[in-house]
Amino acid sequence: MLASLSRPNDVMSAAAESPHGRAASQPRLQRIARASWLGAVLFMCSAASLAAEGDKLFASCAACHGAKGEGNATLNAPAIAGQDAAYVERQLLNFRNRRRGTHKSDVFGAQMQAAATVLPNDAAVAKVASYVASLPKSVIAKPATGNLHNGKNLYNGKCGACHGGVAEGNQALKSPRLAGLDASYLKLQFAHFRDGVRGTDPQDTPGRQMAMMAKTLPAERDLDDIIAFIHQQGRPK
Ligand code: HEC
Numbered sequence: 001m002l003a004s005l006s007r008p009n010d011v012m013s014a015a016a017e018s019p020h021g022r023a024a025s026q027p028r029l030q031r032i033a034r035a036s037w038l039g040a041v042l043f044m045c046s047a048a049s050l051a052a053e054g055d056k057l058f059a060s061c062a063a064c065h066g067a068k069g070e071g072n073a074t075l076n077a078p079a080i081a082g083q084d085a086a087y088v089e090r091q092l093l094n095f096r097n098r099r100r101g102t103h104k105s106d107v108f109g110a111q112m113q114a115a116a117t118v119l120p121n122d123a124a125v126a127k128v129a130s131y132v133a134s135l136p137k138s139v140i141a142k143p144a145t146g147n148l149h150n151g152k153n154l155y156n157g158k159c160g161a162c163h164g165g166v167a168e169g170n171q172a173l174k175s176p177r178l179a180g181l182d183a184s185y186l187k188l189q190f191a192h193f194r195d196g197v198r199g200t201d202p203q204d205t206p207g208r209q210m211a212m213m214a215k216t217l218p219a220e221r222d223l224d225d226i227i228a229f230i231h232q233q234g235r236p237k
């Protein structure tokens with residue numbers, strides 16, 4: 001009993017002695033430790049203040065998109081929470097640079113076009129975009145119904161390569177997440193791409209790609225089925 005208790009004491013006193021034994025290397029190590037600690041604190045402060053600034057800027061968006069960016073179907077404002085930051089930023093710049101939301105039949109796009117110009121500068125656009133991306137992803141409460149078999153086949157054949165197997169989006173291909181978007185928004189955007197309301201600007205390369213794709217889906221019914229399939233993705237099982 002006594003013998004086994006003496007062992008931890010030995011270990012502790014050995015540990016207490018060892019720093020003195022390596023006194024020469026100690027100040028240098030401490031300097032490095034202090035410098036990297038300071039770096040980490042500075043990094044955390046700047047990330048936190050960026051998020052805080054984005055949070056403040058988002059106040060003007062919440063009126064239409066909801067406090068958590070969950071969207072508001074009554075106002076035709078889509079869910080944006082958890083959407084890829086680069087995608088959100090590009091869309092905001094598209095609105096600001098009049099590449100989206102300026103077609104004469106794009107009533108809701110025009111509203112967002114006006115809202116996007118309220119942001120003071122491109123730095124504010126980047127900040128609010130990263131805040132939007134940090135919000136928990138939206139989930140569809142009431143999935144649209146349709147022929148899931150047809151929807152799955154068509155989605156996999158025509159959409160999944162860019163938008164991801166479970167409609168989660170693909171940052172490298174600049175393709176947004178579709179899983180959390182409601183049916184009327186999905187339909188409207190699809191029609192806008194198909195009919196030359198969105199994705200026509202020569203500088204909007206991703207939009208033009210999507211516009212080309214939208215022209216390859218022959219039947220309206222097929223889109224309903226695809227949307228039903230999309231709505232099954234990203235749901236709690
Ligand atoms: C007056 C209401 C309103 C306000 C305020 C508003 N939005 Fe919108 N927003 C909309 C509507 C409506 C749309 C859909 C436009 C369309 O149909 O093309 C939209 C679309 C968007 C889109 C495109 C989504 C996508 O999936 O392509 C983004 C991103 C966006 N808003 C972000 C913001 C941000 C960030 C703010 C705050 C700076 C903001 N909005 C303020 C109404 C609003």
Ligand code: HEC
Binds near residue numbers: 207226
């Ligand atoms: C070649 C790649 C590609 C394919 C295939 C593709 N998309 Fe897209 N899609 C995109 C890109 C890129 C965007 C973003 C366009 C932009 O920046 O405005 C997009 C945007 C969209 C949007 C707008 C989402 C939003 O938040 O506003 C919808 C809806 C959409 N796609 C549906 C579909 C459907 C349905 C299919 C299959 C029938 C499909 N896409 C096939 C690349 C693709």
